[in-house]
Amino acid sequence: MDLYVYPEFEVVRNEKKCICCQACSRQCANLVHSYDEATDCMEADDSKCVNCHRCVTLCPTKALKIVKSDHTFRPNANWSQATINELYLQANSGGVLLSSMGNPQPHPSYFDRLLLNASQVTNPSIDPLREPMETKVFLGRKTPVPPLEANNTTAVPEPYNPDGTLKTEMSPQIELSMPLMFSAMSYGSISYNAHASLARAATQLGICYNTGEGGLHKDFYQYGPNTIVQVASGRFGIHADYLDAGAAVEIKMGQGAKPGIGGHLPGKKNVGQVAQTRMTPEGSDAISPAPHHDIYSIEDLRQLVYSLKEATGNRKPIIVKIAAVHNVAAIASGIARSGADIIAIDGFRGGTGAAPTRIRDNVGIPIELALACVDARLRDEGIRDDVSLVVGGSIRSSADWIKAIALGADACYIATGALMALGCHLCRSCHTALCNWGIATQRPDLVKRLNPEIGTQHLVNLVHAWQHELKEVMGGMGINSVEALRGNRLMLRAVGMTKEEMNMLGVKMAGESA
Amino acid sequence: MLDNTNTKVQLEGKVRIPSGCAISGIFAQDGELFSGRDIITSIAVMHDRSNGLGGGFAGYGIYPKHKDKYAIHMFYDSEDDRGKAERRINKYFSYVLSEQIPTQKHPNIKDAPLIYRYFAEPLTEQLEKAQIDEREYVARFALRVNADEDELKGAHVISCGKNMGIFKANGFPEDVGEFYKLDEYKGYCWTAHGRYPTNTPGWWGGAHPFGLLDYSVVHNGEISSYDANRRYLEMFGYTCSLQTDTEAITYIVDYLNRKQGLELEDVAKVMAAPFWSTIERMDEKEKAAYTFLRRRYGNLLVTGPFSIMLGFTGGLMVLGDRLKLRSMVCGHQQNKFYAASEECAIRAICPEIQGIHSPRSGEAVIVRLEENK
Ligand code: SF4
Ligand code: SF4
Ligand code: SF4
Numbered sequence: 001m002d003l004y005v006y007p008e009f010e011v012v013r014n015e016k017k018c019i020c021c022q023a024c025s026r027q028c029a030n031l032v033h034s035y036d037e038a039t040d041c042m043e044a045d046d047s048k049c050v051n052c053h054r055c056v057t058l059c060p061t062k063a064l065k066i067v068k069s070d071h072t073f074r075p076n077a078n079w080s081q082a083t084i085n086e087l088y089l090q091a092n093s094g095g096v097l098l099s100s101m102g103n104p105q106p107h108p109s110y111f112d113r114l115l116l117n118a119s120q121v122t123n124p125s126i127d128p129l130r131e132p133m134e135t136k137v138f139l140g141r142k143t144p145v146p147p148l149e150a151n152n153t154t155a156v157p158e159p160y161n162p163d164g165t166l167k168t169e170m171s172p173q174i175e176l177s178m179p180l181m182f183s184a185m186s187y188g189s190i191s192y193n194a195h196a197s198l199a200r201a202a203t204q205l206g207i208c209y210n211t212g213e214g215g216l217h218k219d220f221y222q223y224g225p226n227t228i229v230q231v232a233s234g235r236f237g238i239h240a241d242y243l244d245a246g247a248a249v250e251i252k253m254g255q256g257a258k259p260g261i262g263g264h265l266p267g268k269k270n271v272g273q274v275a276q277t278r279m280t281p282e283g284s285d286a287i288s289p290a291p292h293h294d295i296y297s298i299e300d301l302r303q304l305v306y307s308l309k310e311a312t313g314n315r316k317p318i319i320v321k322i323a324a325v326h327n328v329a330a331i332a333s334g335i336a337r338s339g340a341d342i343i344a345i346d347g348f349r350g351g352t353g354a355a356p357t358r359i360r361d362n363v364g365i366p367i368e369l370a371l372a373c374v375d376a377r378l379r380d381e382g383i384r385d386d387v388s389l390v391v392g393g394s395i396r397s398s399a400d401w402i403k404a405i406a407l408g409a410d411a412c413y414i415a416t417g418a419l420m421a422l423g424c425h426l427c428r429s430c431h432t433a434l435c436n437w438g439i440a441t442q443r444p445d446l447v448k449r450l451n452p453e454i455g456t457q458h459l460v461n462l463v464h465a466w467q468h469e470l471k472e473v474m475g476g477m478g479i480n481s482v483e484a485l486r487g488n489r490l491m492l493r494a495v496g497m498t499k500e501e502m503n504m505l506g507v508k509m510a511g512e513s514a
Numbered sequence: 515m516l517d518n519t520n521t522k523v524q525l526e527g528k529v530r531i532p533s534g535c536a537i538s539g540i541f542a543q544d545g546e547l548f549s550g551r552d553i554i555t556s557i558a559v560m561h562d563r564s565n566g567l568g569g570g571f572a573g574y575g576i577y578p579k580h581k582d583k584y585a586i587h588m589f590y591d592s593e594d595d596r597g598k599a600e601r602r603i604n605k606y607f608s609y610v611l612s613e614q615i616p617t618q619k620h621p622n623i624k625d626a627p628l629i630y631r632y633f634a635e636p637l638t639e640q641l642e643k644a645q646i647d648e649r650e651y652v653a654r655f656a657l658r659v660n661a662d663e664d665e666l667k668g669a670h671v672i673s674c675g676k677n678m679g680i681f682k683a684n685g686f687p688e689d690v691g692e693f694y695k696l697d698e699y700k701g702y703c704w705t706a707h708g709r710y711p712t713n714t715p716g717w718w719g720g721a722h723p724f725g726l727l728d729y730s731v732v733h734n735g736e737i738s739s740y741d742a743n744r745r746y747l748e749m750f751g752y753t754c755s756l757q758t759d760t761e762a763i764t765y766i767v768d769y770l771n772r773k774q775g776l777e778l779e780d781v782a783k784v785m786a787a788p789f790w791s792t793i794e795r796m797d798e799k800e801k802a803a804y805t806f807l808r809r810r811y812g813n814l815l816v817t818g819p820f821s822i823m824l825g826f827t828g829g830l831m832v833l834g835d836r837l838k839l840r841s842m843v844c845g846h847q848q849n850k851f852y853a854a855s856e857e858c859a860i861r862a863i864c865p866e867i868q869g870i871h872s873p874r875s876g877e878a879v880i881v882r883l884e885e886n887k
Contacts, residue, residue, distance in 0.1 A: 484739030
């Protein structure tokens with residue numbers, strides 16, 4: 001007999017309000033609710049509930065709520081309830097625990113302990129409603145393109161043509177209306193409608209979304225100028241047109257939620273057009289190898305970077321995405337020297353469609369620290385101009401975003417936040433392929449629940465709201481262009497940090513003068 | 515002497531001190547050499563814009579006898595510091611003359627350091643060894659001495675250009691001018707600065723103008739992009755040891771003009787770049803140039819209020835921020851160009867001046883000696 005695990009949540013139905021319409025049972029793909037004809041009553045199987053709030057939201061009489069069970073083990077500060085339950089589950093199954101979305105553990109957040117500055121008296125704040133407030137950015141190399149064989153020459157090229165006009169040629173860059181993009185989420189891990197929403201919203205907003213490693217559905221080639229196409233170790237769905245379709249190509253070396261391992265699309269999700277787009281057999285698990293098997297070292301990465309440049313006619317910047325791990329600064333420095341135009345770093349709180357729980361919760365480092373040390377390292381080596389830095393891994397609000405820019409990011413990636421705008425309720429069950437919100441699923445009846453028009457609108461609203469907040473904060477600092485906020489660490493102060501933490505972040509203590 | 519009784523107050527360089535200011539400049543386009551008297555009179559009118567915690571001047575064309583030598587102006591805290599620094603200077607330069615800069619006692623000027631100047635040229639052998647051009651050699655020397663927190667802590671390079679010099683002190687600018695007897699010098703260009711720091715131990719080295727090679731900058735404002743600019747400049751070997759905007763602005767100019775080879779007109783377009791919406795409306799050629807400059811050098815965009823005057827060999831540039839948050843007016847009369855924070859500062863020395871105007875936000879006004887045009 002299996003070891004019994006008591007349900008984490010209880011479905012509470014207010015019988016007085018319930019009209020037995022059965023909407024809840026139709027909405028719950030986890031089959032929690034059922035109607036008992038004999039008693040003319042609704043019933044619920046708590047053990048199946050993942051707490052996604054779908055039924056709660058759609059119940060016409062608001063008769064439902066989900067509560068955390070107060071069932072308890074003998075209290076034990078060392079053995080938490082979750083730890084005990086997970087141990088039982090493993091004793092039952094003999095398997096690795098799987099989970100999804102970002103790390104839910106109570107690790108300290110550095111963003112929450114950083115505070116922003118504003119002008120008073122000695123310089124004026126700027127009113128974003130009355131004065132221009134610029135958020136446009138370009139991502140990519142700022143220095144001239146090094147030919148493959150060049151060994152970093154330091155000679156400064158003559159800036160003018162013989163006729164006295166400026167030489168204006170630059171390496172390929174991405175132009176964004178604001179330093180924000182939707183991070184990689186593959187078609188397969190999320191639905192067609194979710195991808196449609198992201199692609200359309202990115203286009204309306206003048207930013208980019210990222211295909212993730214599942215290829216690009218033919219319907220979405222039209223959003224190419226606002227698309228970043230990803231090349232991951234599984235090489236799913238990659239062909240010449242795909243590489244050429246986007247504004248940039250991203251090589252995925254790692255992901256914050258699961259550093260050191262590859263992507264995993266359960267066979268349940270690898271169906272129909274998903275499988276077609278990936279160019280994989282339908283119903284098979286699409287598992288990317290942990291490393292790229294043509295990249296065992298930094299020289300190999302350089303070859304892939306330059307192959308992709310060549311394949312795209314040197315017209316697209318190449319992004320290399322890595323997970324924030326212990327040696328991230330040295331790794332980033334190597335990547336900057338490998339010809340990459342943009343480095344994306346994903347922090348240990350980043351989301352995922354499926355990851356081993358232990359890896360998600362214990363591997364990697366916070367993005368704030370990774371960003372601070374990479375930015376500092378690239379500056380120390382004088383190569384910060386050779387690459388742009390994009391960071392993600394739990395940018396939860398415009399405040400996190402603004403702080404990341406002040407720490408030195410050229411732009412941020414958001415993904416979990418974007419899914420929440422599409423309706424995600426953070427139930428962390430994406431790996432079950434039964435997302436009741438039509439996002440992390442491929443079941444047509446569930447996918448239908450996400451209306452791409454409404455999804456697009458919510459994404460546009462969210463990002464506009466953040467942009468307004470960015471402008472307000474910049475205005476308060478007396479900054480009217482986001483370039484002047486980037487890496488402007490004097491605009492940050494720390495509360496509740498140790499000296500080492502402040503040193504690592506390169507910020508001063510709150511109350512300390514500049 | 516750097517003799518601060520209140521040891522709890524941090525010196526400029528250890529802490530960033532916001533300040534407001536007055537600036538003024540006069541430039542003779544035909545190269546006429548005129549005495550420093552006028553610039554003292556001009557800056558004195560704006561007495562209320564300073565608070566006695568820093569004043570200074572830069573003069574160009576003032577050392578015709580030694581015009582081919584680098585005129586290195588130094589402050590020393592003590593004789594001991596002078597000894598150490600001169601050993602360093604001797605290691606890298608030969609000089610035809612070293613002397614104390616002449617000053618006269620002034621009741622309002624106190625705590626003077628030792629003030630010296632050297633007319634020097636790099637030692638050929640050292641220069642060859644360094645494999646860099648002469649100006650880079652001199653600039654590195656100055657940057658290293660000023661960033662030295664150790665052996666040369668008590669020595670500061672105040673200016674190091676050819677046929678120019680910076681004279682500054684803790685006090686009201688008009689008193690500083692008298693102290694240095696600037697009416698006895700003659701130059702084709704003078705700039706002046708009166709400071710209104712919000713909090714300062716009143717340190718001589720913290721006064722302005724700030725200089726590197728023949729660039730000198732006087733500045734009024736407080737830039738909000740400071741740390742973004744500073745951290746970018748550090749990549750190229752600049753240490754903002756005084757933590758002032760003026761220093762950062764000087765390095766921006768040095769980096770873009772001297773190291774990257776951009777014309778000053780384009781340097782101004784980087785520092786006070788027009789808004790994207792303005793660039794959008796330009797014709798294709800202009801749009802390409804402005805877009806390139808913002809994309810390539812966006813890290814050196816300067817935001818927040820500033821108006822600056824940049825002196826350089828044979829010219830003067832006046833530039834205000836992109837929103838025009840600090841006042842600056844300028845005008846011509848006969849052979850001279852005048853610019854100042856307030857019109858009264860110009861009228862005080864040139865009452866008959868016509869057509870005084872304010873440059874537009876972000877507009878660079880650059881005047882050069884006629885012979886150089
Ligand atoms: S899984 Fe979601 S829809 Fe189903 S009962 Fe729980 S909260 Fe409701
Ligand atoms: S949706 Fe609400 S009202 Fe309808 S059966 Fe379920 S709990 Fe009752
Ligand atoms: S995407 Fe869907 S399954 Fe995944 S956490 Fe959000 S609501 Fe749950």
